[in-house]
Amino acid sequence: MSSQVQSIVDKFGNDATRLMDIFIDISKDKGHVGEEDIAEIADQLNISRVDVEQTLSFYHFFSKEPRGKYNIYLNNSVVAEFMGREEVADAVEKATGTQFGSVSEDGLFGLYDTSCIGMNDQEPAAIINGVVFPKITTYRVRELIKSFRAGKTVTEMVNSFGGGQNQSALIKSMVTNNLNRRGAVIFSDHTAGDSFIKLGSMKPKEVIEEVKNSNIRGRGGAGFPTGLKWEFCTRAGNKERYLLCNADEGEPGTFKDRVILTEIPHLLFEGMVIAGYAIGAKEGILYLRLEYEYLQNHLETILDDFRKKGWLGKNVAGIDGFNYDIRIQFGAGAYVCGEETALIESCEGKRGEPRNRPPFPVSVGYLDKPTVVNNVETLCSVVKIIQNGGEWYKSMGTKETSGTKLLSISGDVRYPGVFEIEWGMTIREMLEMAGAIDPKAVQVGGPSGRLIGENEFDRTICYEDLPTGGAMIIIGQNRSILDVIKNFTEFFIEESCGSCAPCRYLTVILRNRLQKIIDGKGVAKDLEYLAHWGKQMKMANRCGLGQTAANPILSGLENFIQDFEAKIEKGKDFDTKFDLDKAIQESSRAVGRFPQA
Amino acid sequence: MSLIKRIFSSKTEENISGEQKKEYSENEDHKNTNKSNVMNDKIKFTIDGKECKADKGANLVEAAKANGIFIPTLCHLEGVKPAGSCRICNVKINGRFMTACTTEIADGMMIENNTTDIQELRNIIIETLFVSGNHYCPACEKSGNCELQALGYRYKMLVPRFPFEFEEKVVDASTPKIFIDRNRCILCKRCVRSLKTKDGKSIFAINGRGHKAMINIDHELANKMTDEEAQNAMDTCPVGSILKKERGYVDPIGSRKYDKKPIGSEIESVNK
Numbered sequence: 001m002s003s004q005v006q007s008i009v010d011k012f013g014n015d016a017t018r019l020m021d022i023f024i025d026i027s028k029d030k031g032h033v034g035e036e037d038i039a040e041i042a043d044q045l046n047i048s049r050v051d052v053e054q055t056l057s058f059y060h061f062f063s064k065e066p067r068g069k070y071n072i073y074l075n076n077s078v079v080a081e082f083m084g085r086e087e088v089a090d091a092v093e094k095a096t097g098t099q100f101g102s103v104s105e106d107g108l109f110g111l112y113d114t115s116c117i118g119m120n121d122q123e124p125a126a127i128i129n130g131v132v133f134p135k136i137t138t139y140r141v142r143e144l145i146k147s148f149r150a151g152k153t154v155t156e157m158v159n160s161f162g163g164g165q166n167q168s169a170l171i172k173s174m175v176t177n178n179l180n181r182r183g184a185v186i187f188s189d190h191t192a193g194d195s196f197i198k199l200g201s202m203k204p205k206e207v208i209e210e211v212k213n214s215n216i217r218g219r220g221g222a223g224f225p226t227g228l229k230w231e232f233c234t235r236a237g238n239k240e241r242y243l244l245c246n247a248d249e250g251e252p253g254t255f256k257d258r259v260i261l262t263e264i265p266h267l268l269f270e271g272m273v274i275a276g277y278a279i280g281a282k283e284g285i286l287y288l289r290l291e292y293e294y295l296q297n298h299l300e301t302i303l304d305d306f307r308k309k310g311w312l313g314k315n316v317a318g319i320d321g322f323n324y325d326i327r328i329q330f331g332a333g334a335y336v337c338g339e340e341t342a343l344i345e346s347c348e349g350k351r352g353e354p355r356n357r358p359p360f361p362v363s364v365g366y367l368d369k370p371t372v373v374n375n376v377e378t379l380c381s382v383v384k385i386i387q388n389g390g391e392w393y394k395s396m397g398t399k400e401t402s403g404t405k406l407l408s409i410s411g412d413v414r415y416p417g418v419f420e421i422e423w424g425m426t427i428r429e430m431l432e433m434a435g436a437i438d439p440k441a442v443q444v445g446g447p448s449g450r451l452i453g454e455n456e457f458d459r460t461i462c463y464e465d466l467p468t469g470g471a472m473i474i475i476g477q478n479r480s481i482l483d484v485i486k487n488f489t490e491f492f493i494e495e496s497c498g499s500c501a502p503c504r505y506l507t508v509i510l511r512n513r514l515q516k517i518i519d520g521k522g523v524a525k526d527l528e529y530l531a532h533w534g535k536q537m538k539m540a541n542r543c544g545l546g547q548t549a550a551n552p553i554l555s556g557l558e559n560f561i562q563d564f565e566a567k568i569e570k571g572k573d574f575d576t577k578f579d580l581d582k583a584i585q586e587s588s589r590a591v592g593r594f595p596q597a
Numbered sequence: 598m599s600l601i602k603r604i605f606s607s608k609t610e611e612n613i614s615g616e617q618k619k620e621y622s623e624n625e626d627h628k629n630t631n632k633s634n635v636m637n638d639k640i641k642f643t644i645d646g647k648e649c650k651a652d653k654g655a656n657l658v659e660a661a662k663a664n665g666i667f668i669p670t671l672c673h674l675e676g677v678k679p680a681g682s683c684r685i686c687n688v689k690i691n692g693r694f695m696t697a698c699t700t701e702i703a704d705g706m707m708i709e710n711n712t713t714d715i716q717e718l719r720n721i722i723i724e725t726l727f728v729s730g731n732h733y734c735p736a737c738e739k740s741g742n743c744e745l746q747a748l749g750y751r752y753k754m755l756v757p758r759f760p761f762e763f764e765e766k767v768v769d770a771s772t773p774k775i776f777i778d779r780n781r782c783i784l785c786k787r788c789v790r791s792l793k794t795k796d797g798k799s800i801f802a803i804n805g806r807g808h809k810a811m812i813n814i815d816h817e818l819a820n821k822m823t824d825e826e827a828q829n830a831m832d833t834c835p836v837g838s839i840l841k842k843e844r845g846y847v848d849p850i851g852s853r854k855y856d857k858k859p860i861g862s863e864i865e866s867v868n869k
Contacts (some may be wrong), residue, residue, distance in 0.1 A: 050815040
């Protein structure tokens with residue numbers, strides 16, 4: 001007789017590269033993956049227990065210890081804070097009688113601070129047992145906790161449906177799309193499968209040429225030319241190749257992929273087929289953040305539909321010898337897995353630690369095979385490029401940046417949501433478009449991007465001027481810039497994989513120094529230190545997360561130096577508010593000496 | 598390679614992925630050809646303006662070493678796939694920062710190693726490592742033989758510029774042969790990458806992430822460690838985090854590894 005854990009490990013072919021799936025299934029059953037489960041998994045996969053545990057312990061949504069019957073993962077992004085997160089968190093703690101980071105004594109509630117869950121346009125938001133609860137108020141908190149205590153399930157507490165597909169039978173979610181502006185590429189009208197007619201008459205090389213001709217660059221933020229990436233992959237010797245779609249959008253303030261996956265997933269899958277054909281891939285994998293698990297049934301149904309129509313499987317889209325399928329691989333709460341090599345590691349059932357490059361994924365990627373990793377938005381754009389041609393695509397945008405871009409706009413604006421714009425819009429125009437309220441600053445591209453002020457509002461959104469992955473957080477005049485920067489810095493501390501020494505701990509040092517300034521104990525020298533130490537992060541670390549982790553501090557110092565200077569003690573070289581009594585409090589208490597604070 | 602090879606020869610190689618293995622064996626082949634064909638196929642490059650030569654396939658740390666130039670390392674361990682995680686071997690190659698241990702030497706590379714910028718970065722990394730743990734050097738069994746301490750001395754660190762945080766770290770002394778003091782761990786992962794059982798299983802692994810990451814021991818496997826394996830584990834650790842039980846301060850002060858000459862001087866004395 002095999003145990004439940006054994007049959008789950010069996011289900012994934014006793015394959016250690018499927019550890020993520022194994023953990024997800026066990027967690028669904030039991031809420032956690034306990035010591036005995038770890039031992040069973042290790043025995044069956046013939047690896048050591050610490051190896052099982054090192055993957056498990058990496059991800060926010062996995063746990064070795066039992067969690068609550070109801071687990072509340074409350075977003076702590078800066079926009080959540082703007083929208084009253086603290087009040088809501090207090091209400092949750094009061095109603096459940098437990099603190100964030102712990103499970104209530106009766107085992108009913110587990111409370112967890114969680115990095116951006118992709119709901120910045122409807123904050124404060126939380127994920128409770130897989131269900132997204134947006135726009136939470138203190139009233140709603142009390143109602144929810146009371147109902148949970150009375151034994152109601154999370155689905156019973158879904159009291160509205162967001163628009164569009166959110167209200168379809170397969171999703172039934174309270175999440176709203178807030179698709180505020182449809183553009184000419186991603187959200188233009190499209191009949192599923194239309195591009196396959198043209199694809200059938202094209203050779204893979206021609207597909208790549210067309211994409212190259214369009215000048216499209218990767219939409220995740222790094223902006224590598226997509227056609228070139230595909231070409232590099234086909235040049236790699238190995239014939240076993242993979243296409244990975246990065247749907248991990250973890251950059252705080254980004255939620256565009258959520259709307260694509262809700263409303264037009266067929267466009268994405270169509271793009272994944274085209275890309276798979278172009279590079280000669282054996283399989284496509286959609287790496288999806290677990291925060292979007294509520295879309296799983298919806299997405300699986302569309303994939304099944306593709307299979308029925310012959311758009312996946314054998315001789316895909318009527319092309320002889322093109323055998324290809326797509327599977328969904330869930331992450332489990334790790335921002336760094338949006339970095340392509342970390343994403344690959346995670347797909348292989350490992351800790352999401354970025355790899356050293358070279359070799360690049362196009363030559364040594366998933367399972368050490370040539371791999372292309374593309375953003376959701378990139379793959380959607382490719383469909384329209386194939387249909388309408390590269391020249392058509394190039395007719396939009398700026399000289400060097402062709403096409404359209406999805407912006408996820410949130411914060412102090414009247415109309416938070418997704419906007420599809422042509423590249424070349426200025427920040428000022430964007431603020432006007434979204435109805436910004438008294439803007440003081442914009443965080444362009446999320447925390448890893450750049451914090452800009454009024455002096456840069458006439459800059460243009462495009463690669464030649466102000467490139468971005470699309471997260472735009474609008475910060476109003478009444479906000480404290482230093483608090484915003486601290487929130488971003490803490491995000492990087494939380495999400496660092498911990499591999500590179502500077503990223504692991506210099507971030508903590510920077511945050512502490514910033515806190516000193518916020519507490520009114522900073523001096524001029526501290527600002528110099530922040531700038532100097534922050535600069536090291538760019539040079540020292542392996543991946544984009546570590547290299548950009550000090551960006552909020554560095555661009556903040558550059559553009560909002562007056563906010564820092566207002567907080568520090570003028571004319572002093574060191575902090576004079578040192579509290580000796582407080583500093584020796586612990587030892588005083590230990591030896592019974594006074595004063596004891 | 599020597600230490601590791603002696604005790605864990607088969608496992609170290611299993612630790613290296615298929616592709617890498619191929620590369621490695623190619624390198625081996627290459628070295629063999631080189632022996633019979635000296636001076637052919639030598640790669641030419643410069644470090645801080647000095648013209649250097651090295652065998653093809655060598656990484657930058659090895660290539661520099663062959664030319665009597667010291668690039669500091671902490672996570673690097675010869676014969677094991679480089680991790681590039683401590684970042685101390687950061688150099689500037691053709692103007693770009695890269696870790697020397699993960700970079701293969703190529704013709705015409707212009708490498709900056711001993712500049713003010715790079716030295717400052719290295720100092721900051723060393724000081725960060727000191728404050729992120731609780732390093733009580735005077736009482737440490739590894740004192741005088743510790744690579745982190747030796748680098749601190751070499752780069753004239755008097756006291757870290759950052760405040761100590763005194764984070765609480767848990768010591769695991771529950772296995773018979775070794776104990777692991779996480780206060781002194783710098784998460785270089787040498788143990789994770791190189792110390793495996795005969796059938797290739799990991800004895801050490803990382804747990805958690807970010808600044809809460811720590812080394813965990815597989816108790817079941819660690820319980821079976823021999824004295825020799827325990828000693829090897831201790832020697833693999835660049836600091837005093839993995840210690841062999843029932844072994845105190847073996848080398849008297851004055852005859853420890855770094856007592857007389859700073860770390861790296863053994864490399865620099867070559868070719869002088």
